[in-house]
Amino acid sequence: MAGVHGGASTRSAHEEGRVSSKKVVHLVRRFREMGRPVTGEAQDTAFASAVLTADELELWMRMDPRDRRHAVDVTHRFVAACPAAVREEIAGALLHDVGKSEVSMGRLARSFATVLAVTPAMRRYRDHERIGAEMLRTIGAHPRTVELVAGTATDVKANALRAADEA
Secondary structure (H helix, E strand, O other): OOOOOOOHHHOOHHHHOOOOHHHHHHHHHHHHHHHOOOOOHHHHHHHHHHHOOHHHHHHHHHOOHHHHHHHHHHHHHHHHHOOOOOHHHHHHHHOOOHHHHHOOOOHHHHHHHHHOOOOHHHHHHHOHHHHHHHHHHHOOOOHHHHHHHHOOOOOHHHHHHHHHHHO
């Protein structure tokens, strides 16, 4: 079962070495995104503040500003695809990469880690979905938010979140 990012924690050993062409396009887009200056941080924070609980917002603020910008973009695409999404699902979209905040790596190392994790930090980065879900469990986040961040849900909205992240 693939998570939002198809991370190592959800892939078989056989799948571990393969990167699909769709994934490569996503990685190239994210690499370019990570190199651009972040604008609209105040608006992004205001948007997140209107959705997240205080504890969730504290975790969101730990994220790299570029990851926060990406999270807001993903969330807008997710809500456009699922206008009936509830707060817990929108929070899942905003926090889908929160586990990355626990691994300090530069832009190039992050991109490389997504394809081939050769160091402990890179393996930890690839496990960001599990890490993020555990962070959310620790603060008592809603189970729906946790399962979306973990990438374990397989319903229509979970698939919409994956598609919003890959767009």
